[in-house]
Amino acid sequence: MPETARVLQFPARQTSTAVSPAEALEMAREYLSTAEEDRSENVKEKNLSNCDVLLAICKVLRDGMESSPAVTVTEASFLYRWAANPESAVGVFDEREYVLGEAALIAAKGSRLLGKLGDAERWLDRSDAAFRHIVNPAPSLAGIAFERLALRFAAGRYEETLELLPSLKSSFKKLGMGIENAKAQFLEAIALRFVGREEEHFTLLRDLEQASEVRACPSLHGQVLVHIGHHEAASGDFETAARTYEKALPIVMRGNRPVALCELKWAIGDAYRSQGSPRRALESYRAAKSDYQQLGFRAFVTQMSLLIAETLLALGRDREAEWEILSALPAIEEEKMVPEGFAAVALLRESVRRRKTDPNALRELREHLQAKS
């Protein structure tokens, strides 16, 4: 850099050493394996001032989001605050804005997974504000648009989700974002089921299962198969459903997506239950609940508890069912999972208190929570 520029300290030169993508990933993993409170200022400075490592940290957080969304949100929020500080050195050109946008988008997705939809929306606004200033913002802004639709879906606004999806799919197509387009179609397929368009839902899933982009992405492929199996089981075709789940299992495992494995166990439980095998259903539900507990997905743990309670009632194990319900009620209230005055909660609580669990209130509450998620 010529003397004049050095005096003016412009442009900010990258002083960190260049590292290969593999080295950057290794450094990112090491950085993230240390708890935030144990990281010295030196460690933070060394890793975060190197843009290769910073972007690798974003990648590791993106890939591992579903295994530990709470940790992801904490880390992404820290990265955001760090990059927003004008004294932090963040790459060159538009890279500060890019890192801000990425960190906020990761925090938004993590918040959605945790059921904190308000937080997720605020993070998306931050991401949007940052990405608008980068070179070639279109792919990143399309990513935000997808996340906004996923939020609408999570809030139960299925018709709106379906109305806005075609425009997003067309953007993904134009931008050559094949896998993102497939994910948008998957969201569409699920939304179709929630508005009762079962046939279209199943046709779209079958088309997706054949798509080359989906087959190249085990996490999405596994999810598609789980939902196909779910539809087959719901239609009473248990043999076909069992074959589909068998096919899905190794793919889901390969996809390294713990949530999909939980969904598979849940779906297998549903299939057993519909088949009239409540004992086996109970095993699958308990396995799914334990996995959700490990992931910290409180909303799904609650749903599984209610589902387990219903199955226990069917088996005549009323006392155990009461315990499951009592373990679920505090989370329902603390996380405000139902609107104020939702009658089924009061009815259920009262019936459990009288040791005569009301199965209708239990089912109504479980179905409400399931529809919301």
Add this chain to the structure above:
Amino acid sequence: METGDPVVRLEEDPYEKEVRAIFHDTLGLIHIALVTHYGLEEGEAMELEKDLYLWFLRFCMRPGNSSPRESRPFLLVACCQFAREYQKYVIGAGVRRSNDRLKKLLDREPADVARDFSRSLDLLDFRNHDA
């Protein structure tokens, strides 16, 4: 890449090689943009080109971005944007004087200037294809 490039590693992965090749193909155009049009000194331009390479490598790896070849127009946008801000800063600080031609160029949006340069990319493609 010009000599003295500090970012070349002994073990370069194939994707990096591809990005480097594309960057190298575009470097002549970038240099013209920086020196002839935006009036940077040779030394300043060479330093900026090193930063541009690092940026371009990371830019191509961003999720959703297309191939390095298709990303060249964005490289030119980044080049013009940075050259403009650099010159504005240097002139504003009184270290360098402006002139009418430079003032006109600095008043234009970098994306517009880069679009003009992108036409030269088509010419480059045509020449490479012809060869």
